[in-house]
Amino acid sequence: MDTLKVIKIGGNVIDNPEALEAFLGMFAAIPGAKILVHGGGAIASRTLLRMGIEPKMIEGRRVTDAETLQVVTAVYAGLINKSIVATLQKNGCNAIGLSGADGNAITSRKRPAAPVDYGFVGDIEKVNAKTFEALLAAGMTPVVCAINHDGCGTLLNTNADTIASGIATAMSGTYPTELIMCFEKDGVLMDKDDNSSVIEQIDKPLFEKLKAEGKVNAGMLPKLKNAFDAIDAGVKKVVIKNSARLSDGSGTVIF
């Protein structure tokens, strides 16, 4: 069976219309089965402010009260998701936008209110591989936002990196699966201020060594942890790379 690519983009490309257009052109041109997962960028925060709602963050994570959930659902699953889908269609890619509620694709459990009450934030319970398989088999390309549901009628907000890695893990039971995490740098950097210092490959021993030597910066640690979790769970490889360089062989391969 051909390889399935699960590709995640975040705020740096979503907040820049030209970069997003260029990225989606490259994404559409990738042959074979693929799934796109997108974050929400700063658009949700700007929309909240414009509606007179103060965005609340605790340690970089959004606190999602009932009103904020309505806005992020509108922005992620509506505005951003449908703009991406329409642009992919223009590029000849038969995209279909999904929240986790659609086709019961992803169920999650509301995070406990203690020690920190993040509100309507979910931790993934199950990715329904059959839904994705049915859409892929019908020649469609799922485009997934970070909104999902608890199966009891409540929508929940989840980190998009976690959604991407959850989908890749679940799909690795059916397809040889690659997870491609795009961000604004060319890969995992030896020197975080030098974009040419990309580490081409990282296996677990090297990761442990880099960690022990303090050479992995704080922002990259959860991404790498996420990547190795996916590898441990059956994903063939994880690539961390620049969204502007989707089509070339650049980036850091985690295996």
Add this chain to the structure above:
Amino acid sequence: MDTLKVIKIGGNVIDNPEALEAFLGMFAAIPGAKILVHGGGAIASRTLLRMGIEPKMIEGRRVTDAETLQVVTAVYAGLINKSIVATLQKNGCNAIGLSGADGNAITSRKRPAAPVDYGFVGDIEKVNAKTFEALLAAGMTPVVCAINHDGCGTLLNTNADTIASGIATAMSGTYPTELIMCFEKDGVLMDKDDNSSVIEQIDKPLFEKLKAEGKVNAGMLPKLKNAFDAIDAGVKKVVIKNSARLSDGSGTVIF
């Protein structure tokens, strides 16, 4: 082949959480293939006002400038669509939300700017029956909002009644199809102020007679015209009925 039911709900039920919950419970319980089409109700106008954008209407139709398009896309395809999908999932119905861009389900053409410039408003060009067939075959129930696309990357806003009748017409090539248009009255009324004066059946000769006698009120005329257009195009029957009475045999049957 079993009958496909295309059911449309509008603002009267979407704006009332209890009525919507009750309606979706009844909808979920309908056996067999079905498609739900929903309008946006007053939520879009309230959201526009809260964002400091004055809603513009000409003869009851929304003028959709670029900023308004973003808001209605967020509200219809995001907030309302995903709330409906999550509630249907809770009720055991495997719903999947769609705009016309998703799976290239519905393409439309931007309405000419003369004589009235409605902005990003589309007239249906093509309903892609294959997309709906693939989803129904996979055991999913499409839930469609009134946002669609031109195939060139632009999202467009279309009247939800038109979307429902366009879908029913396109699907009648494959399935015996019924179109059920729900609103706040018990059917087409002989006396618009008397909810017990429902006309049980209307065929074309009766429609012409009622029209000639001035017995069809202005608000009902486009609905009936829409219904007969669908019948002429192959839809088996059209039922105009109360969304609160989805499950019973009430309403007006157009044939």
